Amino acid sequence: MKILITGFSGYLGNSFLEVLKKKIGKNDQVFCISSKVIKKKNKLFKYKTLNLNNYKKTNQFIMDFRPDILFHFAWYVEHKDYLCSQKNFSSLNFSNNLYEIFCKLGGKKAFFFGTNLEFDPNSRTYSEREVTRKNHCNYSLSKFKFYKSVLKISKKYKSEFAWIRVFFSYGSKKENRLRLVPQLIEHYFSKKDYTIRHPEKIVNIMHVKDMARAIYLIYSKNIVGIVNLASYNSVKISQIKDLVYEKISRVFYVKSSKNTSRIELNKLKKINFREKITLSRGIKEMKENYK
DSSP, X not given: OEEEEESTTSHHHHHHHHHHHHHOOTTOEEEEEESSOXXXXXXXXXXXXXXXTOHHHHHHHHXXXXXXXXXXXXXXXXXXXXXXXXXXXXXXXXXXXXXXXHHHTTOOEEEEEEEGGGSOTTOSEEOSSOOOSOOSSHHHHHHHHHHHHHHHHHHHHTOEEEEEEEOOEEOOXXXXXXXXXXXXXXXXXXXXXXXXXOTTOEEOOEEHHHHHHHHHHHHHTTOOEEEEEOOSOOEEHHHHHHHHTTSOSSOOOOOOOTTSOEEOOHHHHHTXXXXXXXXXXXXXXXXXXXX
């Protein structure tokens, strides 16, 4: 099996690669591409620096490698204002080109990564169905448009795909320090308080290593369609802060009610996915590795 992974040097892609290293078969060929200059390499995989905005080079590479499976992590998420950046539409365009040429040359199945921002912020249920809403930022709008393109291209070439909606995550050294948990840890070690805008907000936050394990299971169990990727457990943001600041040693999970949102996780339950890293353990490890 020939497997292509884009954006492998990023937050989630890098964690998935660590899982794949332990699962790779003898007859599998894995090619990892990134727009960044590649320094570290693993003997199990092949690596290439490639800007997907260069359609000519991208198409030639796909023609030469002819992958069976595509994991497409690459997207513009580096700038602190990426939610509003016009560069999201550049990601949309190169993703459309990539998937079209992948399918045209016989690609069997692709895995794409959506976002919980596809939903209305006031949604009571985050379903594993198509969302039809007015997206509130360029990031979610471009992702939604890409999903629509994926539907058309997959139907045209009769190719399978999984659309994995990534919810709240934490836990990687590569994680942007502007995200919630790294910010909390940074303020903790600086002996400064951190003001949370919405302390009562409830999130289903999952460690990125568990997310990577779930993605591999989705692949190995041949799951298709929309998959919500989030923790089974709900916590208040104020509890996460208290864990970081060591005001509590563990959290008590919030049960769903009429006043809280519910995330459908039917596909994860179908493949019997279980999280291994508790929130208290994950935060403790992040603090120990903090530099």
